[in-house]
Amino acid sequence: MPISDVLTNSTLLQLRTLANEHEWGLAYNASDDMRAIAAMQLAGEILTYFNKTISSKGASKFGVQFGAYATFLSFFGLVDLPKVSDNFTGVVDYASSMTFELFTNATVASGSFPSTDDLQVRFLFHNGTASNTSEPAVYPLFGGSADAVSYNDFQTNLNKFAISTTEQWCNKCQNTTGSCAAYASGSSGSGTTNAQGSNGGGGMSPAIGGVIGAFVTLAVVLGSLALFMLLGGYRLASKKRLAGVATRQGVEPKA
Structure with missing residues (x-):
């Protein structure tokens, strides 16, 4: 066509x-x-x-x-x-x-x-x-x-x-990290009030939600790694210890 x-x-x-x-x-x-x-x-x-x-x-x-x-x-x-x-x-x-x-x-x-x-x-x-x-x-x-x-x-x-100003941008975006950290203590004013109003008065700000989400993700990753090592029979060992075992067995350790 x-x-x-x-x-x-x-x-x-x-x-x-x-x-x-x-x-x-x-x-x-x-x-x-x-x-x-x-x-x-x-x-x-x-x-x-x-x-x-x-x-x-x-x-x-x-x-x-x-x-x-x-x-x-x-x-x-x-x-x-x-x-x-x-x-x-x-x-x-x-x-x-x-x-x-x-x-x-x-x-x-x-x-x-x-x-x-x-x-x-x-x-x-x-x-x-x-x-x-x-x-x-x-x-x-x-x-x-x-x-x-x-x-x-x-x-x-x-x-x-x-x-x-940078402070206005930080408060509007509810950002408290990086260059906005200097203005975090002042975010309890109108910026925080507006955030609470838009979230029903007791909601969680995007910044706090992002931090919690990051820790939850980290916990899931570490938990999955631990489960993988447990079921697969793996364990953590220092590089120096592995080098010592290889030397005793007559094997030249790799860098």
Whole structure:
């Protein structure tokens, strides 16, 4: 059967639709925002850069990042872009771009920088490669209808989920090992409260569950090894003892 008879336009459309649904479900879920952890970190980096631009009075004018399509989908969900269009629940094409433009409509004296209250943010997106004939379009954020939001509102809304520090990341992920160990003692605050709430108030945190799982696995492995040695008639012996026995029997021990 020719492949053209199998991969029809309707079949390809169905495959694309199913792929979009699958990837959207992995990247964002309103009841489980941990799936959007990559976009939370992106939001923190956006705020960090904008604050640097403001504090330096415009010395930092342009920033670029590159990432995977899943981060796009996660961010779309966090800022309510699917309310604007269902297209924001589909996998973006290669070379797609998101743009955050910081600007002001206020009159500013030459050589000065506008106050934070006068700053606004505009969000633009283009699916696939942008060009002079196909430019990024403006879309409203946070479920609103305006093409731009004040920087204060932008910062307030992003701070609801943004991760800007290692401590925030550790508490959000409930990680207490490695570089997160330094913040473990402070995890009894909001991070632990949220974890208990999501597990019915008396549940076990993922970190503790992982430790218990590791010890259970180790116990099973050691138990299986002991049973194998018992039934097979094997026993542990030191290398020095084996070398001594081999020497007495006139056999040169191997290294």
